[in-house]
Amino acid sequence: MAITDPLALQVLAIAKEAGDKIMEIYDRDFAIYEKQDTSPLTEADLAAHKCIVAGLEAISPLPILSEESADISWDKRKTWDKYWLVDPLDGTKEFIKKNGEFTVNIALIDGGKPIMGVVYAPALKKSYVGVVGQGAWTETAEGVNPISAKPHQPGELWKVVGSRSHQSPEIQNLLAQLEGETELVAMGSSLKLCLVAEGEAHLYPRLGPTSEWDTGAAHAVALAAGADVTVLDAADPLNSDAEALTYNQKESVLNPYFLVSA
Template identity: 60%
Template sequence: MNDTDLLEELVELARLAGDEIMQIYAKDFAIEFKNDDSPVTEADLAANRVITAGLQRLTPEIPILSEESADISWQERQTWQRYWLVDPIDGTKEFIKKNGEFTVNIALIEQGTPTMGVVYAPALNICYLAAQSIGAFRECDEARIELKVTQKAQQGTIKVVGSRSHPSPELADYLAQFDDVEMVPKGSSLKLCLVAEGEADVYPRLGPTSEWDTGAGHAVAKIAGATVTQIDGSPLTYNQKESYLNPYFVVSRLKA
């Protein structure tokens, strides 16, 4: 299957998972908590089943790592050169609050780098999709536009996208480098996508995230032309260590 067909299949799969999610979103649902106190709902599990089954059908040879099935040993994972990285619902807290800012994330990771990704926000009916060999796009109401980041000088008002659910005390120190800042609050991996479409200039993540939170949005932002780096400027990579936790990172369209 070529990249174009595979990307379209991923979009369809994300939309199917979104349909499952929205059926549960529309009613009262149970909330449970994992060992790390993060919430999980029946919608997370239903979406995970849809996505996992779909990926196994499309690419049975490619392993899958999902937030809801992450109990895979480092001994096994470190042999993977190519795998699917899935977060069935990124922004479960936003889902519970019913503010619409949650996403379905599916990314293809190759040699530690996201090369394809879909970020679908079912409550907003917005889908971001990207593949290294094709480009990055935003789809809304069946209209699809290509995303190409234009660099911005570090002058004037800098739009900084931040988390609704995870404000970070280190953020004030980071923002001190800019003369004027406008904060753009947003939940889930939509934050990375806002930089990709030029609605924000920079997204500094100075708080905890896991690899499945960022893989798909990283693909969209990077393929659109934004930089996605650790604080020290080195690349943000995946499956290069035993822990699933990301280091702090910055997504930017600002000129260095």
């Protein structure tokens, strides 16, 4: 099943081009940077940012909020109804460790909600595309495949996306509320949300700081795949009436804690 949305295809092409810029730097020997002012991470981030901004400006008149141009005032931002939300390189630790789990993220936000998103992992050569109301897909060398979130079934092992390092007491509290055994699924960057979107995990509780550009694109993929992304109350993490995570509704670009669930 092919991706047919013309705008999504254009954005996917932009994300891949930005990914190529990142890989040119990622494939170098990082030791050569020791006596220079710039780090490979900074150089890759800026190269991807410039590539994405140029690409989006060529196909759309909408404003752009990127991690690399985040100093736009709230007075200006609050007038935006529809805009592009970009994280040119998410997963800085993954980039530095060279484990491949970093991503290029481009989301289209409308009325505070992500309606389209592209997440591209250039080192893994894997893309996630979500168009809310149309569907979600992965694209690899093997081709394009539709994806969907898979709800937990009674008696099934709970697969929960989490950090490779220690788990906080809040996460332990959430896991304790699940009926049955749990398995931790570790992944870097915005790929955590994508694991729930493609049915590889049931839950991703985020009880740590993130910014809106960290989540926008993968949030769109998750929604398009049938998952929910809701504000998480650490005291009542499995509240079924939790409100949806939204964007550009306040001066701060920090997200509240949230839960991605199938």
